[in-house]
Amino acid sequence: MKEFIIKFNDSGQRLDKFLLKTLSDISKGMLYKSIRTKKIKLNGKRTDGSVILSEGDVIRCYINDEFFKDINNTNFKYTFTKAPSKLQIVYEDNNILIVFKPIGLVVHDDDRKSEDTLIDRVLHYLYKSGVYVPEKENSFTPALCNRLDRNTCGLVIAAKNSAALREVNRLIRENRIHKSYLCITSKTPPRKHDTLHAYHYRPDGCKTVKISEKKLEGYHEIITKYNVLSVNGKLSLVKIDLITGRTHQIRAHMAFIGAPLLGDNKYGNIAINKRYNVKYQQLCAYKLFFEPEKDSLLSYLSGKRFISEQPTFIRKYFPDFKL
DSSP: OEEEEOOGGGTTSBHHHHHHHHSTTOOHHHHHHHHHTTSEEETTEEOOTTOBOOTTOEEEEOSOGGGGTTTTOOGGGGGGGGSOOOOOEEEEOSSEEEEEEOTTOOSSOOTTOOSOOHHHHHHHHHHHTTSOOGGGOSSOOOEESSOOOTTOEEEEEEESSHHHHHHHHHHHHTTOEEEEEEEEESSOOSSSEEEEEEEEEOOTTOSSOEEESSOOTTOEEEEEEEEEEEEETTEEEEEEEESSOOTTHHHHHHHHTTOOBTTOTTTSOHHHHHHTTOOSOOEEEEEEEEOOOTTSTTGGGTTOEEEOOOOHHHHHHOTTOOO
8 A cells, every 4th residue: 555645736636647647657547447446545535536636635545566666766856967957047936937048958858868958957956956855746846837949049937836837837828928039030021010820730740830821620820920120131130929839830930921030941941041051040039928817826927027148149140239
Protein backbone atom coordinates (compact mmCIF):
# COMPACT_ATOMS: atom_id res chain seq x y z
CA MET A 1 0.00 0.00 0.00
CA LYS A 2 1.20 3.51 -0.83
CA GLU A 3 -0.26 6.66 0.67
CA PHE A 4 -0.19 10.15 -0.83
CA ILE A 5 -1.13 13.25 1.13
CA ILE A 6 -2.22 15.99 -1.25
CA LYS A 7 -0.16 19.14 -0.94
CA PHE A 8 -0.85 22.65 -2.19
CA ASN A 9 0.71 22.06 -5.61
CA ASP A 10 -1.24 18.80 -6.07
CA SER A 11 -4.64 20.35 -5.34
CA GLY A 12 -7.04 21.59 -7.97
CA GLN A 13 -6.42 18.72 -10.39
CA ARG A 14 -8.30 15.51 -11.12
CA LEU A 15 -7.46 12.38 -9.17
CA ASP A 16 -6.72 10.35 -12.30
CA LYS A 17 -4.37 13.00 -13.73
CA PHE A 18 -2.48 13.19 -10.45
CA LEU A 19 -2.02 9.42 -10.31
CA LEU A 20 -1.02 9.11 -13.97
CA LYS A 21 1.77 11.62 -13.30
CA THR A 22 2.78 10.12 -9.97
CA LEU A 23 2.52 6.40 -10.81
CA SER A 24 4.66 6.56 -13.93
CA ASP A 25 4.47 2.83 -14.72
CA ILE A 26 0.71 2.38 -14.58
CA SER A 27 -1.45 2.31 -17.70
CA LYS A 28 -4.71 4.22 -17.95
CA GLY A 29 -6.64 0.97 -18.17
CA MET A 30 -5.05 -0.44 -15.04
CA LEU A 31 -5.54 2.84 -13.19
CA TYR A 32 -9.27 3.08 -13.94
CA LYS A 33 -9.76 -0.61 -13.13
CA SER A 34 -8.05 -0.07 -9.76
CA ILE A 35 -10.35 2.87 -9.05
CA ARG A 36 -13.46 0.85 -10.01
CA THR A 37 -12.44 -2.10 -7.85
CA LYS A 38 -11.71 0.14 -4.83
CA LYS A 39 -7.99 -0.59 -4.85
CA ILE A 40 -7.54 3.18 -4.91
CA LYS A 41 -9.44 5.14 -2.27
CA LEU A 42 -9.73 8.81 -1.45
CA ASN A 43 -10.03 9.72 2.24
CA GLY A 44 -10.84 6.08 2.99
CA LYS A 45 -13.79 5.93 0.59
CA ARG A 46 -14.57 4.73 -2.89
CA THR A 47 -13.82 7.44 -5.40
CA ASP A 48 -13.96 8.48 -9.04
CA GLY A 49 -11.15 9.51 -11.36
CA SER A 50 -12.77 12.85 -12.11
CA VAL A 51 -12.79 14.04 -8.48
CA ILE A 52 -10.91 17.32 -7.97
CA LEU A 53 -8.29 16.99 -5.26
CA SER A 54 -8.03 19.37 -2.29
CA GLU A 55 -5.07 20.07 -0.06
CA GLY A 56 -4.98 17.54 2.79
CA ASP A 57 -6.79 14.76 0.90
CA VAL A 58 -5.35 11.28 1.46
CA ILE A 59 -5.06 8.78 -1.40
CA ARG A 60 -4.34 5.15 -0.59
CA CYS A 61 -3.31 2.78 -3.36
CA TYR A 62 -3.63 -0.97 -2.72
CA ILE A 63 -1.87 -2.05 -5.90
CA ASN A 64 1.27 -3.99 -6.83
CA ASP A 65 4.63 -2.58 -5.73
CA GLU A 66 5.85 -2.54 -9.34
CA PHE A 67 3.83 0.62 -9.94
CA PHE A 68 5.78 2.46 -7.24
CA LYS A 69 9.31 1.53 -8.22
CA ASP A 70 10.26 5.02 -9.49
CA ILE A 71 8.54 7.06 -6.80
CA ASN A 72 11.45 7.07 -4.37
CA ASN A 73 14.07 7.34 -7.09
CA THR A 74 14.50 11.10 -7.36
CA ASN A 75 17.66 11.03 -9.46
CA PHE A 76 15.69 11.73 -12.62
CA LYS A 77 14.33 14.90 -11.03
CA TYR A 78 17.81 16.40 -10.77
CA THR A 79 18.98 16.07 -14.37
CA PHE A 80 18.26 19.78 -14.74
CA THR A 81 21.38 20.54 -12.69
CA LYS A 82 23.44 19.75 -15.81
CA ALA A 83 22.16 23.04 -17.27
CA PRO A 84 23.39 26.47 -16.11
CA SER A 85 21.35 28.13 -13.38
CA LYS A 86 21.98 31.66 -14.61
CA LEU A 87 18.97 33.36 -16.19
CA GLN A 88 18.20 36.74 -17.72
CA ILE A 89 15.36 37.59 -15.33
CA VAL A 90 12.97 40.35 -16.38
CA TYR A 91 10.51 39.90 -13.49
CA GLU A 92 9.95 37.57 -10.54
CA ASP A 93 7.42 37.20 -7.72
CA ASN A 94 6.09 34.34 -5.60
CA ASN A 95 3.97 32.98 -8.46
CA ILE A 96 5.76 33.58 -11.73
CA LEU A 97 9.11 34.19 -13.33
CA ILE A 98 9.56 36.06 -16.64
CA VAL A 99 12.88 35.38 -18.36
CA PHE A 100 14.55 36.36 -21.62
CA LYS A 101 15.33 33.34 -23.80
CA PRO A 102 18.38 33.84 -26.02
CA ILE A 103 18.63 32.70 -29.62
CA GLY A 104 19.77 29.08 -30.00
CA LEU A 105 18.34 27.79 -26.72
CA VAL A 106 15.43 25.33 -26.88
CA VAL A 107 12.62 25.73 -24.35
CA HIS A 108 12.19 21.97 -23.81
CA ASP A 109 14.15 18.87 -24.71
CA ASP A 110 13.92 18.09 -28.44
CA ASP A 111 15.15 15.48 -30.89
CA ARG A 112 18.74 16.50 -30.19
CA LYS A 113 18.37 15.41 -26.54
CA SER A 114 19.95 18.61 -25.28
CA GLU A 115 20.95 18.73 -21.62
CA ASP A 116 20.68 22.53 -21.69
CA THR A 117 17.15 23.81 -22.17
CA LEU A 118 15.32 26.86 -20.87
CA ILE A 119 13.11 24.77 -18.57
CA ASP A 120 16.21 23.04 -17.15
CA ARG A 121 17.81 26.44 -16.47
CA VAL A 122 14.62 27.63 -14.76
CA LEU A 123 14.41 24.48 -12.62
CA HIS A 124 18.08 24.73 -11.68
CA TYR A 125 17.65 28.39 -10.70
CA LEU A 126 14.54 27.66 -8.61
CA TYR A 127 16.25 24.65 -7.02
CA LYS A 128 19.31 26.67 -6.03
CA SER A 129 17.13 29.45 -4.64
CA GLY A 130 15.13 26.94 -2.57
CA VAL A 131 11.82 27.59 -4.31
CA TYR A 132 11.68 24.16 -5.92
CA VAL A 133 12.45 21.14 -3.72
CA PRO A 134 11.68 18.03 -5.81
CA GLU A 135 11.57 15.57 -2.91
CA LYS A 136 8.80 17.61 -1.28
CA GLU A 137 6.56 17.41 -4.35
CA ASN A 138 4.30 14.50 -5.26
CA SER A 139 3.66 15.47 -8.87
CA PHE A 140 4.24 19.17 -9.51
CA THR A 141 7.21 20.61 -11.36
CA PRO A 142 7.53 24.32 -12.24
CA ALA A 143 6.68 24.77 -15.90
CA LEU A 144 6.90 27.16 -18.83
CA CYS A 145 3.61 28.71 -19.90
CA ASN A 146 4.54 29.78 -23.44
CA ARG A 147 6.97 28.51 -26.04
CA LEU A 148 9.39 30.08 -28.49
CA ASP A 149 11.25 28.43 -31.35
CA ARG A 150 14.94 27.65 -30.82
CA ASN A 151 16.03 30.63 -32.92
CA THR A 152 13.45 33.10 -31.66
CA CYS A 153 14.53 35.16 -28.68
CA GLY A 154 12.30 36.85 -26.16
CA LEU A 155 10.14 36.66 -23.06
CA VAL A 156 8.92 33.38 -21.59
CA ILE A 157 6.71 32.99 -18.51
CA ALA A 158 7.41 30.24 -15.95
CA ALA A 159 4.97 29.28 -13.20
CA LYS A 160 6.40 28.49 -9.76
CA ASN A 161 3.31 26.73 -8.39
CA SER A 162 0.35 24.79 -9.75
CA ALA A 163 -2.21 27.54 -9.07
CA ALA A 164 -0.13 30.07 -10.99
CA LEU A 165 0.37 27.57 -13.83
CA ARG A 166 -3.37 27.04 -14.21
CA GLU A 167 -4.05 30.77 -14.01
CA VAL A 168 -1.41 31.85 -16.54
CA ASN A 169 -2.55 29.15 -18.95
CA ARG A 170 -6.16 30.34 -18.56
CA LEU A 171 -5.21 33.97 -19.13
CA ILE A 172 -3.31 33.00 -22.28
CA ARG A 173 -6.25 30.94 -23.59
CA GLU A 174 -8.63 33.85 -22.95
CA ASN A 175 -6.26 36.35 -24.58
CA ARG A 176 -5.67 38.25 -21.33
CA ILE A 177 -1.91 38.13 -21.72
CA HIS A 178 -1.02 40.08 -24.84
CA LYS A 179 2.20 39.22 -26.65
CA SER A 180 4.03 41.61 -28.97
CA TYR A 181 6.94 40.78 -31.24
CA LEU A 182 9.55 42.68 -33.24
CA CYS A 183 10.82 41.28 -36.51
CA ILE A 184 12.66 42.28 -39.64
CA THR A 185 11.05 41.43 -42.95
CA SER A 186 13.05 41.01 -46.15
CA LYS A 187 10.36 42.86 -48.08
CA THR A 188 8.16 45.73 -46.96
CA PRO A 189 4.60 44.61 -46.08
CA PRO A 190 1.87 45.81 -48.47
CA ARG A 191 0.50 48.31 -45.93
CA LYS A 192 2.03 50.37 -43.14
CA HIS A 193 -0.29 48.64 -40.66
CA ASP A 194 -2.99 46.00 -40.97
CA THR A 195 -4.92 43.27 -39.17
CA LEU A 196 -4.56 40.03 -41.12
CA HIS A 197 -7.14 37.25 -41.11
CA ALA A 198 -6.39 33.82 -42.56
CA TYR A 199 -6.55 30.08 -41.79
CA HIS A 200 -3.75 27.90 -40.47
CA TYR A 201 -3.08 24.18 -40.81
CA ARG A 202 -0.27 21.99 -39.56
CA PRO A 203 -0.23 18.53 -41.16
CA ASP A 204 0.63 15.65 -38.84
CA GLY A 205 4.35 15.05 -38.66
CA CYS A 206 5.15 18.13 -40.73
CA LYS A 207 7.57 20.79 -39.49
CA THR A 208 5.98 23.58 -41.52
CA VAL A 209 2.44 24.95 -41.59
CA LYS A 210 0.09 26.00 -44.38
CA ILE A 211 -1.89 29.25 -44.66
CA SER A 212 -5.10 29.73 -46.62
CA GLU A 213 -7.36 32.73 -47.28
CA LYS A 214 -10.37 30.41 -47.13
CA LYS A 215 -11.64 28.13 -44.40
CA LEU A 216 -10.69 24.56 -45.30
CA GLU A 217 -11.14 21.29 -43.44
CA GLY A 218 -8.72 21.08 -40.53
CA TYR A 219 -7.72 24.74 -40.78
CA HIS A 220 -8.05 27.17 -37.84
CA GLU A 221 -8.51 30.91 -37.97
CA ILE A 222 -5.51 33.12 -37.23
CA ILE A 223 -5.38 36.88 -36.65
CA THR A 224 -2.13 38.80 -36.86
CA LYS A 225 -1.76 42.57 -36.41
CA TYR A 226 1.31 44.33 -37.72
CA ASN A 227 2.72 47.85 -37.79
CA VAL A 228 5.76 48.90 -39.83
CA LEU A 229 7.99 50.92 -37.50
CA SER A 230 10.91 51.70 -39.77
CA VAL A 231 12.26 50.97 -43.25
CA ASN A 232 15.91 50.58 -44.22
CA GLY A 233 16.21 49.93 -47.94
CA LYS A 234 14.32 46.71 -48.62
CA LEU A 235 14.26 45.73 -44.95
CA SER A 236 11.42 46.67 -42.61
CA LEU A 237 11.26 46.66 -38.83
CA VAL A 238 7.78 45.42 -37.95
CA LYS A 239 5.87 45.17 -34.68
CA ILE A 240 3.55 42.17 -34.49
CA ASP A 241 0.65 41.67 -32.07
CA LEU A 242 -0.69 38.13 -31.93
CA ILE A 243 -4.45 37.91 -31.49
CA THR A 244 -4.30 34.14 -31.93
CA GLY A 245 -1.27 31.99 -31.23
CA ARG A 246 -0.58 29.12 -33.62
CA THR A 247 2.65 27.32 -34.49
CA HIS A 248 4.89 29.53 -36.67
CA GLN A 249 1.99 31.98 -37.05
CA ILE A 250 4.10 35.11 -37.51
CA ARG A 251 6.62 33.50 -39.82
CA ALA A 252 4.04 31.79 -42.03
CA HIS A 253 1.49 34.62 -42.06
CA MET A 254 3.99 37.34 -42.97
CA ALA A 255 5.45 35.13 -45.72
CA PHE A 256 1.90 34.54 -46.97
CA ILE A 257 1.43 38.30 -47.59
CA GLY A 258 4.80 38.57 -49.37
CA ALA A 259 6.85 39.96 -46.46
CA PRO A 260 8.80 36.98 -45.07
CA LEU A 261 11.09 37.35 -42.09
CA LEU A 262 14.74 37.95 -42.82
CA GLY A 263 16.72 34.80 -42.06
CA ASP A 264 13.72 32.47 -42.17
CA ASN A 265 14.70 29.56 -44.40
CA LYS A 266 11.45 27.66 -43.82
CA TYR A 267 9.05 30.31 -45.07
CA GLY A 268 11.32 33.06 -46.39
CA ASN A 269 13.63 33.78 -49.30
CA ILE A 270 16.80 31.67 -49.00
CA ALA A 271 18.68 33.75 -51.61
CA ILE A 272 18.03 37.00 -49.70
CA ASN A 273 18.99 35.34 -46.43
CA LYS A 274 22.30 34.22 -47.95
CA ARG A 275 22.92 37.73 -49.31
CA TYR A 276 22.62 39.14 -45.79
CA ASN A 277 24.39 36.09 -44.30
CA VAL A 278 21.53 35.57 -41.81
CA LYS A 279 20.87 31.98 -40.74
CA TYR A 280 17.86 32.32 -38.41
CA GLN A 281 14.64 34.32 -38.33
CA GLN A 282 15.00 37.88 -37.05
CA LEU A 283 12.22 37.66 -34.49
CA CYS A 284 11.91 38.61 -30.83
CA ALA A 285 9.00 38.23 -28.39
CA TYR A 286 9.75 41.56 -26.77
CA LYS A 287 6.68 42.58 -24.74
CA LEU A 288 4.03 41.05 -22.46
CA PHE A 289 0.97 42.92 -21.21
CA PHE A 290 -1.21 41.42 -18.46
CA GLU A 291 -4.95 42.02 -18.25
CA PRO A 292 -6.31 39.67 -15.53
CA GLU A 293 -9.69 40.12 -13.84
CA LYS A 294 -9.96 41.71 -10.39
CA ASP A 295 -10.53 38.33 -8.72
CA SER A 296 -7.62 36.63 -10.49
CA LEU A 297 -4.71 35.14 -8.55
CA LEU A 298 -2.55 37.43 -10.69
CA SER A 299 -4.73 40.55 -10.40
CA TYR A 300 -1.73 42.50 -9.08
CA LEU A 301 -0.21 42.27 -12.57
CA SER A 302 -3.13 44.09 -14.19
CA GLY A 303 -1.87 46.73 -16.60
CA LYS A 304 1.75 45.66 -16.17
CA ARG A 305 4.01 45.68 -19.22
CA PHE A 306 7.22 43.70 -19.35
CA ILE A 307 9.74 44.54 -22.06
CA SER A 308 12.83 42.61 -23.05
CA GLU A 309 16.27 43.92 -23.82
CA GLN A 310 16.70 45.23 -27.35
CA PRO A 311 17.60 42.31 -29.64
CA THR A 312 20.95 42.49 -31.42
CA PHE A 313 19.39 42.28 -34.87
CA ILE A 314 17.66 45.62 -34.34
CA ARG A 315 20.93 47.26 -33.33
CA LYS A 316 22.53 45.84 -36.47
CA TYR A 317 19.97 46.89 -39.09
CA PHE A 318 18.13 49.72 -37.31
CA PRO A 319 20.75 51.27 -34.99
CA ASP A 320 18.73 54.45 -34.37
CA PHE A 321 15.60 52.62 -33.21
CA LYS A 322 14.91 52.49 -29.48
CA LEU A 323 12.37 50.32 -27.67
